[in-house]
Amino acid sequence: MKVSSSNPVFISSVYRMLSPDNATPPRGVTVKEVVGEDGTSYELVFTAPGGLKELRTLKGSVDEVLKLLEVAEKLAMFK
Numbered sequence: 845m846k847v848s849s850s851n852p853v854f855i856s857s858v859y860r861m862l863s864p865d866n867a868t869p870p871r872g873v874t875v876k877e878v879v880g881e882d883g884t885s886y887e888l889v890f891t892a893p894g895g896l897k898e899l900r901t902l903k904g905s906v907d908e909v910l911k912l913l914e915v916a917e918k919l920a921m922f923k
Contacts, residue, residue, distance in 0.1 A: 845888045845906065847913060852883035854920050859886050861912055873905055 849855050859879055869875045876889040890905060 845890070845909060846885060847887075848880075848885045850884060851920070854916070855879070855883055855886050857920075858913065858916050861916060862886075862888065862909060869905065875905070 847855065847858055859877070863877060872892055872894040874891045874893070876891075878887040878889070880886070888909060
């Protein structure tokens with residue numbers, strides 16, 4: 845999942861909002877974070893090496909991230 849914006853402040857906010865949640869991912873799921881050098885992108889790479897049995901956990905993690913991004917986008921519209 846990759847979030848891009850011409851506004852580095854938005855990307856920084858997304859990173860700060862999501863990063864603490866991803867410090868301890870659910871069992872069976874790994875999360876890698878990458879912030880673009882120019883500060884205009886933030887990428888989350890989710891993997892579930894255990895296969896399909898971790899699929900529900902992975903889906904829950906992705907759903908949570910999408911909900912948080914929706915909130916961040918709505919808040920950015922008020923600036």
